Every structure is written in structure tokens, then in C-alpha cells.
Amino acid sequence: MSSFSVAFHNRGDVRVLELKGELDAHTATEFEEAIEMCKSNREFRIIIDGEHLAYISSAGLGVFMAFVEEIRAEDGDIKIAALTPKVFNVFDLLGFPMLFDIVGTVEEAVQLFTAGHKADDQSNH
Amino acid sequence: MVLSTTVIVRTRPGGVSIINRLALSIPPRTRLGRGTLIAIFVSLYVAAAAYFVLIKGLGSHPSPLLELVFQAAVLGCFGALWLFLEDALTRRESTPFESYWHSLVAAAILAALFFVVVLLIPGGFSENVRQPYAISTVGQSAILAPIFFGFAAFLMLRLRTLVLYRSGRRIRRCWQWMLVLMVLNAIIAGIFEALPENAVEIWVKIAGIVPLVALSAVNVFQMSWVVHLTVGKKFLAIVVAGLLMVFCGLFSFYPDSDGQISVNDTFVTPALFLSYFGEGLQFFVMAVGWFGMTYSLISILALIFHLPTTSVYKRQEGEMDAFYSLTGLVKEVFDLNKLRNTIVKSAVEAHRATMAWLAVPDPDSGFLRPCVVAAHNIEKETVERRIKLNALYDEAASTQAYLYLDQARADSRVLARASDGIASLLAVPLAAHHSVLGVLFVVKNVKGAFEKDDIRALSAFASQAALALDNARMFERQVERERLARELAIARDVQQRLLPQRMPVYEHLDMAAVSVPALEVGGDYYDYVELDDARLAFIVSDVSGKGTSAAFYMAGMHGIFHSLTRIAPDPHDFLVHANRVLGETLERSVFISVIYGIVDSRKQEISLARAGHCPAIVARGSKPVEFLRPAGIGMGLDRSNRFRDILEVVAIKMTPGDTIVFCTDGVVESRSANGEEYGYDRLLASVDSWRHEDAAPLHAALLDDLRTFMGNSTRQYDDDMTLLVIKWCGAT
Incomplete structure (x- = not known):
């Protein structure tokens, strides 16, 4: 039986979702609910911490696609961090690195957010 | 005897014994055609009657051997008549009352024929000696013998449906052996008639009669048909049984020196004619007469005794019928709506209720609000207007026990007017597998009309109904599942064709x-x-x-x-x-x-x-x-x-x-x-x-x-x- 869980952390004003276990068609709803929750809290800067994500199926990948447009429309983003090589390969085959920021650590992802924020601020001035 | 042999040959070993066959209840599996039976009867009768008229007419004393042959022919001839009647009468089942009524009609016909014969043909028996009054008495006897036997056979076959009404194996045995003993005793009487006077006769006859009387005593008390009659039918049955009893009494009346039926100064008692034709025949017919008379008498007593309990019995019978109709439905009806309608209808009919309705949780409102899905003698909309269904339903469903409002209109949850006929109300939850599938509401237009046993019966009815509903629901689900499986199989085929x-x-x-x-x-x-x-x-x-x-x-x-x-x-x-x-x-x-x-x-x-x-x-x-x-x-x-x-x-x-x-x-x-x-x-x-x-x-x-x-x-x-x-x- 595949098991899956989502843990919530905060890095400043960035929400970190730590995924554990196997994300497939059965567990995708749980991941969906987690992102829905971020949305309803108006937390649009989301980092997916994939260090403990053992497996992801196409249905799991579909969740990223389902939300990313809305979140980007709210000036936020979903950034993906710390994937294991095997899971990264699944993202990579489909061309996700072309569509998402996929970085080695959560720290890097946080930095991308703050840098991006500064860049936005500068462009506003 | 000829006849018996024929049947024995055709009976397989281990099958029903010849005695059972001949004696009655079960017609032979390989039965003789009615035409054959009539032919046997007519030919044997003509031969026996001719012999009888010849011997009696000449007044000669025949040899005992010839006499035995004559008796055997008589036995065979009446055996054939019996089988013919049995075949004719068992073609159609008759109700207990019909059996009585038919017997009385047969008795009236017999009486009419009897008087036609004794009035048209001069004859009869002389006083004191009981000897034929004239040569024509011989002819009278020969004509009356088959008429009397025919009636006796008819009576026994009709009484059989009464005695064996919903009876078990023991009573069937009892009845069969009684008939066997009647025939045996008749044969014994016939044999001794042919033999010269001898001392053992009386002992043999007693030995034959004692068990016959004992079995008859058991059979005359088989009255289970009585309780099923309505009051009206019971009164009619008392009259009919009374008339039949009187008739059987007269019929089996054996003349002594005082009580005599005479026409033109001669005795014309049935027993005398029969006895003159043959002791065996006389014994059989008289025994049937006595049995008929006793059975009628006991019937009258039983009918009178059961008159007051009729309504109670009828009510219980109604409840049973409701149960049966429902158990039948459990097996047959998988149409949920039909089943719901039957449940409310049965509840009304079985309990003489004014109305009934069935409420189930409404799936459209998220399993919360109950709605009326079937109602009998009341409109569904009227129920919703007159009753606070939610409140009553919730109480019955949450406690999983019946809710009885003996003065319904005093309850705040009932908004009915006096003219609505809602005086007492019983709500019974239908529970199967620990979940409440609905609540059955039964209403009477009298306050406090539900007795303890009503409530008990309705509760039992409700659990049966719940099972039926549960089955129907599962069946519907199964049908749906199978439909989906079929759809998916089709989808699979279509998809395979895309490859x-x-x-x-x-x-x-x-x-x-x-x-x-x-x-x-x-x-x-x-x-x-x-x-x-x-x-x-x-x-x-x-x-x-x-x-x-x-x-x-x-x-x-x-x-x-x-x-x-x-x-x-x-x-x-x-x-x-x-x-x-x-x-x-x-x-x-x-x-x-x-x-x-x-x-x-x-x-x-x-x-x-x-x-x-x-x-x-x-x-x-x-x-x-x-x-x-x-x-x-x-x-x-x-x-x-x-x-x-x-x-x-x-x-x-x-x-x-x-x-x-x-x-x-x-x-x-x-x-x-x-x-x-x-x-x-x-x-x-x-x-x-x-x-x-x-x-x-x-x-x-x-x-x-x-x-x-x-x-x-x-x-x-x-x-x-x-x-x-x-x-x-x-x-x-």
C-alpha cells in the first residue's frame, strides 16, 4: 500500500510543502487539498520539498499543472526543490524543468523567491 | 376382486399399497379409464342382479359356493363404482362447505329415488317376519342396492375432504384403515351370510367391529376445516350438517318391532332392502350412515363452539396473509416501488387500519429529510401537510423502536383535523443490518386502537418488510454494477479496435x-x-x-x-x-x-x-x-x-x-x-x-x-x- 503525506513549514513568507512517500492517482487528492489550503490562505509562494518523495506518477504531476497558472496569476509560484534523481528524471522526461524552477535545495528555492521579489520591487520603482 | 388384481399387477413394488389405492385417497397412478370402470360395474351388476332375481324369485337355496361367487361379483361391481366416483370427485378440489352441501343434495336425491322405487313398485316386507311381501320386492332390492351404495360412496368421498382437511400423515392413515376395516367387515358379513349358522360368527364380527369403531372415533373429531369458515358460512353449515345428520339417522335406521316405516302396510326401511340383497352391502352402507350421522353431529357442535372466535381467527389469518404476501415478494419483486406499495397496502389490510404510509430518507436531500414514498388510503401530499414527518421519523429511527401515539391528535407533531381519520398512530422503524431503511406509519381512526398484539405483529411485519426492501435495494445496486461492467466491456472493445x-x-x-x-x-x-x-x-x-x-x-x-x-x-x-x-x-x-x-x-x-x-x-x-x-x-x-x-x-x-x-x-x-x-x-x-x-x-x-x-x-x-x-x- 502506498503511503503519502504532506507536511507544512514556513520559510519567512514562503510556504514549504514537504512531500513524503508515493504521489500517485490515489494520493494526488491529498496533495491537491494541501495546495487548495495554501490558496485559501492566500499563500501563493510555494516550495515543494521533494527530498522524501519516493515516487511520482503522471497523475501526481498533473496536480502541479492544475494549479500553477492560477498561482502565477496571483504573483506567486510553485518551485520544486531537493528531488531525488529518480523522481527528477520523471519531471525531466516531461520537460518540467522548462516550466518550473527545479532546484537542489529548499534554501535555493527560498532565495529564488526573495530574489524574484526584489527584482519585482525594482521593476516597480 | 377382479378389479383389485388388475390394480395390484400395475402397482410397482415400493409404491403405494393396493389397500391405500383402493381404499381411497390417492388415485392409482395408472388409473383405469372411467369407461372401463363403468363397463365393469354394469356387467358385474347385471350378472349379480340377474342371479339375485333368479334365486330369490325361484325361492331355491343355492350352494354356498355359488353364493360366494355372487358376493364376490357384488364386491367387484361396487368396487368399480367406488373408483369411478373417486375419480370423478377428485378431479376438482371442493371447499369444506361445498362438501357438506353436495352430500346433502346427494341425500335428497337418494331419498327421492328411494320413494319413487317403493311407491311405484309394489313390494316391501311383511310385518314381523321381515320377509319379502311380494315377488316384486326382489326387483326393488336389486334396483335400490346400487343407489344406496352410490350414495354411501359419495358421502364417504365428500366427508374425506373434511376429515383430511390440512391433515397430517397420521390422520390419513387413520382414515384409510377405517375404510379398509369397513370393507373387511362387509366381506366378513357377506361370508357368514353364505355359511350355515355357526358359533364363531359373533366373535369374528366383534373382532372386526371394535377397531373400526375406534378408528371412526378418531376420524369424527377431525374438524380443522371449521375455523376457516366465515360466520355466515358457519350458520349455513350448521343447518346443512343438521339436515344431513337427520337423513343419515333415518337412512341407517334398523327397524325393530316399534319404529317402522311402512307403505301400504309393508315395511320399506332401507336397511331391510339392503340386508335382503346382501349382508355385506348392508353392513357397509349402514356403517357409512352411522359415520355420517356422528360426523355431522360433532360438526354441529364444533361449528357452534367456534362461532365466537371467528373474528379473532379471521384477523390472525389476515396478518398471516400479509406475511405470506410479503415473503413471496421478498423472492419475486425487485421493483422497489411495487414493493413499497405492497408494504403499506398489506399493513392496512392485515390490521384493518385506516391508512398507512412509508417514509424513507430522501437521497436528494443528503439522507437527512425523510419523504413519503408510498401511501395507502391517503395522498402523499396530505401526509406531508398533516404530519410533522421529520420529528416522528427521527424519534422512531433514532431509538430503533416503535413509536405509538394512542391519541395522535393530542400530539404536537400531528396537525390533523378530526375529519382526517388520524386518531391513533403507530410508527415502526424498518431496520435491516442495524441500519434504519425507513419508517412505516400505520393509522387507525379510533383512539388507542392498537393493542399489544397489533404492535407486536406490526413489528414482526416491519422486520420482514425491511428485509424485502434491503434485498430490493441490493438487487438494484447489483443491476447497476452489472450495467456499468457491461458498459466498460463495450468501451474496452471499442478501445481495442482503435489499436x-x-x-x-x-x-x-x-x-x-x-x-x-x-x-x-x-x-x-x-x-x-x-x-x-x-x-x-x-x-x-x-x-x-x-x-x-x-x-x-x-x-x-x-x-x-x-x-x-x-x-x-x-x-x-x-x-x-x-x-x-x-x-x-x-x-x-x-x-x-x-x-x-x-x-x-x-x-x-x-x-x-x-x-x-x-x-x-x-x-x-x-x-x-x-x-x-x-x-x-x-x-x-x-x-x-x-x-x-x-x-x-x-x-x-x-x-x-x-x-x-x-x-x-x-x-x-x-x-x-x-x-x-x-x-x-x-x-x-x-x-x-x-x-x-x-x-x-x-x-x-x-x-x-x-x-x-x-x-x-x-x-x-x-x-x-x-x-x-x-x-x-x-x-x-
Whole structure:
């Protein structure tokens, strides 16, 4: 039986979702609910911490696609961090690195957010 | 006796014994035709009567042997008459009352015939000596004998339906042996008549009569038919039984010196004629007469005794009927609405209620609000107006016990007016498997009208009804499940037809492929189109997710492939166009990974592009086996120009023996028994070890290796799985 869980952390004003276990068609709803929750809290800067994500199926990948447009429309983003090589390969085959920021650590992802924020601020001035 | 022999011969060993057959209840399995019986009766009767008239007329004393033959003929003749009547009377079942009524009519006919005979023909018996008064008495006796026997037989066959009414085996035995003993006693009487006076006669007769009396005493108390009659029928039955009793009394009356029936100064008592014709016949007919008289008397007493209990019995019978109708329904009715209507109707009829209705949770309102689904003698809308259904339902359902309002209109939850006829109300929950399926409401127009036993009976009825409802519900669900299974089977067939039915016959190409959905239908797809003599377009694709939604997109992919490949065969053009078309229809969360390519035998080249799909595996010449993974994003992931800009096309020159293997992630993600994934490395190694085989054996070997890895050979694939092998044979 595949098991899956989502843990919530905060890095400043960035929400970190730590995924554990196997994300497939059965567990995708749980991941969906987690992102829905971020949305309803108006937390649009989301980092997916994939260090403990053992497996992801196409249905799991579909969740990223389902939300990313809305979140980007709210000036936020979903950034993906710390994937294991095997899971990264699944993202990579489909061309996700072309569509998402996929970085080695959560720290890097946080930095991308703050840098991006500064860049936005500068462009506003 | 002739007759008996015939039947014995035809009775199989172990079957019903001859005594049982002759004696009555069960007609012989191989019965003699009615015509034959009548013929036997008539011929034996004519012979016996002729002999009788001749002997008596001449006044001579025949030899005992001749007398015995005569008695045997009489026995045979009346035996045939009995079987004829039995056959005629058992053709149709008659009710207990009809049995009595028919017997009385037969008695009246007998009386009429009797008086016609004694009044038209002068005769009778002289006073004191009881000897024939005139020679014509002989004729009278010969005519009356079969008439009396006929009546006796008719009476016994009718009384039989009464005595054996819903009886068990013991009583049937009792009845059969009583008849056997009647016949035996008659034969004994006949034998002794033929013999000279002797001392043992009286003892033999007593020995025969004592058990007959004992059995008769048991049979006359078999009155179970009495309770089923209505009051009116009971009164009528008392009158009819009374008349029959009087008649049987007169009929079996044996004349002594005081009580005499005389016509023109001669005795005309039935017993005298019978006795004159034969002691045996007289005994049988008299015994039947006595039995009929006693049975009628006991019947009258039983009928009178049961008069007051009729209504109670009828009510219980109504309840039983309601039960039976429902148990029948449990088996037969799987129409939920019909069943609900029967439940309320039965509740009203069985309990003489004014009205009843059935409320069940309304699925449309999220299982919270009960609604009336069936009502008898009241409109559903009226119930909702007059009763606070929610409150009553909740109380009965939550306690899972009946709720009795003996003064319904005093309860705040009942808004009925006096004219509505809602005076006492009983709500019984229908519970099956610890869940309440509904609540049955039964109403009477009298306050406090439900007695303890009413409530008990309705509670029992409710549990039966709940079972029936539960069954019907399960049946409906099962039907729905089967319908879905059928639909899915059809979908599977349709989907299989979207896949190629055969491999292309290109002289330079050797191909093998398989696609297996994890569920009934799936999102994997492979196909090819022969563009011209030299070019073959092929595709392998995988819709994200699996099951029905994936299957629809797979069908869409089929359409796009077949139409677009002829217009834009180039891999780059094809995939860019396809991505645009799909972008308009795909859900945001759904994407399709595709490998599309062209095999060109003229150029001896395969060109292909990959949109997010699993890499292909290439084995060329003597080079090591390698992955082929040109850049490309999955279709539906990006709707901008990025898809087009990134998409890369590779072209490979082919030499004979070169092989390309395409798969979907179902192959590499298949797991072994301990959860390990098959993975790209194993697939690569497997291709390497079989790369020199033809396409079909190579394909088979790859699948075989995968199945071996998965362990249990009967296990389904976890995901849709497709595997395509293309081998280049070279120009010939």
C-alpha cells in the first residue's frame, strides 16, 4: 500500500510543502487539498520539498499543472526543490524543468523567491 | 376382486399399497379409464342382479359356493363404482362447505329415488317376519342396492375432504384403515351370510367391529376445516350438517318391532332392502350412515363452539396473509416501488387500519429529510401537510423502536383535523443490518386502537418488510454494477479496435507490439499509418492518469494522429500542430507524452521527435544499446511557443539488424513482489541480450523478462503498458 503525506513549514513568507512517500492517482487528492489550503490562505509562494518523495506518477504531476497558472496569476509560484534523481528524471522526461524552477535545495528555492521579489520591487520603482 | 388384481399387477413394488389405492385417497397412478370402470360395474351388476332375481324369485337355496361367487361379483361391481366416483370427485378440489352441501343434495336425491322405487313398485316386507311381501320386492332390492351404495360412496368421498382437511400423515392413515376395516367387515358379513349358522360368527364380527369403531372415533373429531369458515358460512353449515345428520339417522335406521316405516302396510326401511340383497352391502352402507350421522353431529357442535372466535381467527389469518404476501415478494419483486406499495397496502389490510404510509430518507436531500414514498388510503401530499414527518421519523429511527401515539391528535407533531381519520398512530422503524431503511406509519381512526398484539405483529411485519426492501435495494445496486461492467466491456472493445489490428507489411521492416490497459480501458496508444510505399508514420503515446478519462483522450489522440499525419507528416510539424489542437481540449491537469516518427525506407532512415515521452532504446550495428532522448515537453503542458522552440527531431541512419524499442512508463514502473521498480536499466539490459532476435521473439522475450521480474504471472499491470519493437531488415 502506498503511503503519502504532506507536511507544512514556513520559510519567512514562503510556504514549504514537504512531500513524503508515493504521489500517485490515489494520493494526488491529498496533495491537491494541501495546495487548495495554501490558496485559501492566500499563500501563493510555494516550495515543494521533494527530498522524501519516493515516487511520482503522471497523475501526481498533473496536480502541479492544475494549479500553477492560477498561482502565477496571483504573483506567486510553485518551485520544486531537493528531488531525488529518480523522481527528477520523471519531471525531466516531461520537460518540467522548462516550466518550473527545479532546484537542489529548499534554501535555493527560498532565495529564488526573495530574489524574484526584489527584482519585482525594482521593476516597480 | 377382479378389479383389485388388475390394480395390484400395475402397482410397482415400493409404491403405494393396493389397500391405500383402493381404499381411497390417492388415485392409482395408472388409473383405469372411467369407461372401463363403468363397463365393469354394469356387467358385474347385471350378472349379480340377474342371479339375485333368479334365486330369490325361484325361492331355491343355492350352494354356498355359488353364493360366494355372487358376493364376490357384488364386491367387484361396487368396487368399480367406488373408483369411478373417486375419480370423478377428485378431479376438482371442493371447499369444506361445498362438501357438506353436495352430500346433502346427494341425500335428497337418494331419498327421492328411494320413494319413487317403493311407491311405484309394489313390494316391501311383511310385518314381523321381515320377509319379502311380494315377488316384486326382489326387483326393488336389486334396483335400490346400487343407489344406496352410490350414495354411501359419495358421502364417504365428500366427508374425506373434511376429515383430511390440512391433515397430517397420521390422520390419513387413520382414515384409510377405517375404510379398509369397513370393507373387511362387509366381506366378513357377506361370508357368514353364505355359511350355515355357526358359533364363531359373533366373535369374528366383534373382532372386526371394535377397531373400526375406534378408528371412526378418531376420524369424527377431525374438524380443522371449521375455523376457516366465515360466520355466515358457519350458520349455513350448521343447518346443512343438521339436515344431513337427520337423513343419515333415518337412512341407517334398523327397524325393530316399534319404529317402522311402512307403505301400504309393508315395511320399506332401507336397511331391510339392503340386508335382503346382501349382508355385506348392508353392513357397509349402514356403517357409512352411522359415520355420517356422528360426523355431522360433532360438526354441529364444533361449528357452534367456534362461532365466537371467528373474528379473532379471521384477523390472525389476515396478518398471516400479509406475511405470506410479503415473503413471496421478498423472492419475486425487485421493483422497489411495487414493493413499497405492497408494504403499506398489506399493513392496512392485515390490521384493518385506516391508512398507512412509508417514509424513507430522501437521497436528494443528503439522507437527512425523510419523504413519503408510498401511501395507502391517503395522498402523499396530505401526509406531508398533516404530519410533522421529520420529528416522528427521527424519534422512531433514532431509538430503533416503535413509536405509538394512542391519541395522535393530542400530539404536537400531528396537525390533523378530526375529519382526517388520524386518531391513533403507530410508527415502526424498518431496520435491516442495524441500519434504519425507513419508517412505516400505520393509522387507525379510533383512539388507542392498537393493542399489544397489533404492535407486536406490526413489528414482526416491519422486520420482514425491511428485509424485502434491503434485498430490493441490493438487487438494484447489483443491476447497476452489472450495467456499468457491461458498459466498460463495450468501451474496452471499442478501445481495442482503435489499436492496429495487424502489423504493417513493409519488406524492410519487422514490427511487434502490444498494449495492455491496467483497468478496463486506459490511456496508452500506439499506431502507424502507411503514408506511401516508402514511408511509415508511427506513434506511441501515454495520457496522464488512467481509466475512463484517459481513454477518452487516447481516442482523441487516435483521431489527431490519423488526420494530422497525412497533412503534416514531419515529426516537428506533427507534434507542434497536435500540441496546439490538444491545448484547446485538454484539462489543465492532463497531459500526453508522445513519441512520433517516420520510417523512410528510401532514405533508410528513421526520424523521430519526443514530446515528454519515455526515451526510446536503440541498438545499432555493434554499438552498445543506448537511450534516444531528444528534447521535448509533454503535450498539453505548455501552450506557448516554448513547446515548438524546444522540440528536437533526431534522424538515425538504419543498417540491417538495427532495432528501436518504444515503451510507456507502465513498463519501467512495473514492480516486483517486494515493490522494486523494473526501471530503465533492466529494460536496456534485456534489449541488449535479445537485440539479434527478430522483432516478434525479441518482443516476447522483453515481455517475458518483465513478467518474470513482476513475479506473480496472473497479476495485472499497475499502469497501462505498451511495448513496440521496430526492426530494420534492410533493402533486399
